[in-house]
Amino acid sequence: MKIAIGSDHAGYHYKEEIKQFLKEKGEQFRDFGTHSDAPVDYPRFVRPVALAVRKGDYDRGIVLGGSGNGEAMVANRVPGIRCALCWNRETALLARKHNDANMLSLGARMISSEQALEIVDLWLKTPFDGGRHLPRIQQIDEKKIVTGRPGPESKDKASEEEEKSIVSGDGPKKPESEQYDLLIAFRYIKYMEGKKSIEFQVDPGLKTSSIMYIPSPERWDADYPEWARNRRDEILARIKEKTGHMDLEFKEY
Numbered sequence: 001m002k003i004a005i006g007s008d009h010a011g012y013h014y015k016e017e018i019k020q021f022l023k024e025k026g027e028q029f030r031d032f033g034t035h036s037d038a039p040v041d042y043p044r045f046v047r048p049v050a051l052a053v054r055k056g057d058y059d060r061g062i063v064l065g066g067s068g069n070g071e072a073m074v075a076n077r078v079p080g081i082r083c084a085l086c087w088n089r090e091t092a093l094l095a096r097k098h099n100d101a102n103m104l105s106l107g108a109r110m111i112s113s114e115q116a117l118e119i120v121d122l123w124l125k126t127p128f129d130g131g132r133h134l135p136r137i138q139q140i141d142e143k144k145i146v147t148g149r150p151g152p153e154s155k156d157k158a159s160e161e162e163e164k165s166i167v168s169g170d171g172p173k174k175p176e177s178e179q180y181d182l183l184i185a186f187r188y189i190k191y192m193e194g195k196k197s198i199e200f201q202v203d204p205g206l207k208t209s210s211i212m213y214i215p216s217p218e219r220w221d222a223d224y225p226e227w228a229r230n231r232r233d234e235i236l237a238r239i240k241e242k243t244g245h246m247d248l249e250f251k252e253y
Helices: 012-025 043-055 069-076 089-097 113-125 131-139 157-167 217-223 232-242
Strands: 002-007 028-031 060-065 083-085 103-107 181-183 189-192 197-200 211-214 249-252
Touching (some): 002 012, 002 043, 012 028, 012 113, 043 060, 103 113
Parallel strands (some): 002 028, 002 060, 083 103
Antiparallel strands (some): 189 197
């Protein structure tokens, strides 16, 4: 596998460790800079990595910065790039299995160097699952995904309203019966009733998870869809059981 790698000054030292790791693994790579920890502007070093991956000169790309956010943003402005910001094993695994991420962004100020190397290792060796995920990946660069319709000639008033809502960030409104996601906390847990499972999405800026904020009964009834209102204790019990290993303190707000 051929790998392009680049960083700004904040990610420089981790980049050097990853290069040594890749060398030991026998992977081919090219360092697009930067070459010291002197302050630089990250787009100058991230965009060339993304362009090289897009052209097919390299199979994968790895970029690093302080948080990894800006690096992911720059890379994802290049069509054909799917750059995932990862901060643990689970995000790296899903970035490959579900999203076929061809670039990885890491925040050197958010994780340890050991975690960074572990993420890189898992991300490199995890294959794309394909299947139901493939058509979703194919839609990422399709313009028609904005409206879900083949072209402007088929637009009606309803579709124009739908497009406006998506572009504005509001998104199309779902029927009450289809609202299965509950935002439990800031960093955050998403309870998915339809799948009988719980998904964790931890804010990468937080290195530990110690407090989980839970809506009070009043907030719960006011903010959540009808199907969940009378099931607060049941749902929270499932979440607490699922998070037992995380040593969390639960607080109401």
